[in-house]
Amino acid sequence: MAAPQLQARSARSLPPEPITVGLVLYPGCAPAGLFAAAEHFRVVNRCMGQPLFDPVWIGARDAASGLPAAAPLPLATAAQAPCEAYLLPGFWAETAVDIDVMLRRQRTLIDWLRAAAPPAGVWSYCMGVALAAAAGQLDGRAATATWWLEAPLRRRFPAVRWDCRHAVLADGPCLTAAGANGYWAVLSQLLLSRVPPEVAAEIDQRMLMPRANAGHPVFRPVELFAQADPELRRLIGHVQQLAASALTVDTAAAFLAMAPRTLSRKIAQQTQIGAAEWLRLIKLRQVAQALLASSAPVRAISSGLGFADDSTLVRAFKKATGMTTSQYRQQYGHALHSFAGAGELRPGS
Template structure:
């Protein structure tokens, strides 16, 4: 039987800890036998997990038999993970799976160096900053890079664990497990569709006034020359400053802001999808659909179906 070990440590996120226990614990083979032997391991008998304390029945010696080791997320990115856990992760030959910010623990153990990985979208930039040897993809639900797999935040851990079940035992076992968990076997798109809209740039950036102006003019079909003229710069100088401060070209940055604004309109208004595209500066429905899918991972209509506008209250007579 495939041996799964789930690590527990002070500050672990309870939901992240429960996901692999539930998914792998529910998986059954065609003859009804359990597909996995799942055990929770910790350095100490009891760990603090948010509002609760958890007693782990096994210590780290149980990792010696592991085929898969799962690292749940940590609530505080600055909290110290026990050195014994980092040492065990660095040494184990087992397949490694992280849930959400568990990627920070894998990275601290050196297991993500030279690999592609993901984590919760709100922590992706910090993971890239702390561990420059890791290629961080903030837009996907999970990443499989050889024997190391990482997931985005919260429910994306379910997606990853079901993916592991399918890799190990086939689509039929994975589909039965998904039904048991009341989860779809696959979700369309990546975590980009769940990223909250953020202001274009914090105060203090030299481009901040320009970025604010751009967000107020998303409806206009602005070209690179238009943006440079407003900024009183050459297009070459503008592009250099944009890359330095935003990591993107002006046109790509503007396109992403248009899509983020479109997400807001799809969620908060009942405007037709084609009208939403024109309101954020796209000159054709086709261009809007293609750009939206590239950034968010799903087409605009699918996004609205997932995040429909709240119904309007009835008018008082």
């Protein structure tokens, strides 16, 4: 069945020509965002009744990518007909070493990007931004990235104006987004740049586009993937199983079979905050996740996580985040709940 066309209800004129977007594959990349982009562009073109995006597959074919029959254009061939923009996917990196290994592996791609660029735009997400930065495409521009790798990125690419507080940043022809699923932020930004806002909202609803739900930045130091130290990763899992009222630096140190002073020094070195505060944030992050995952009352959440009482939880949560539990739910949970509710099945549906 043909997709019904959406009628633009804005005075903004649509671009007369589609923008050619190179979907860049490379060995070791996470290609899900490229497939999502290709499908997204297809749906937008059909809904608008005219081509706004013309995707072209480029790069080295990778057996792990699952790319179907048609092979992508080799880099040398693609250089003969430059695209107006290139979408550069990320790769998995947990440490600075992972970044360096991939930069060494992708010297050919980086050199190609350096030559391909201005005025072409480079849109990158997750650790794809490291490749864009290595190619000089982000020099002098504001860019974001997965926040726990901000420090090594700053050291390696000082010419980039890194600001990892944002999920997505646009600066000139370049667009960067954080996180392994940052391609959704890129696609939303591109849609808003090409069609009237109310039409973009209709397409979003029709495609059930997910919404970012990053949560409060105060919890970043206790995110699992933010821990370079494997012992702190183990400790997070253990603390999550403990009652909040029973949690102390001594009990945490005993789990790792080390002296409390040694654990305190390790946590301070790795996270730049005190051990007791770090442990408390693990439990409060569980509170935050519970607030967003359900409509359970604070009393039930407090009991389930082992706080002495709900007033203790409320005071600690407000001190850490500057928000009440209800304010937190409203600010960080509304998008998640609206997306989940859009696909909710009811009896008889």
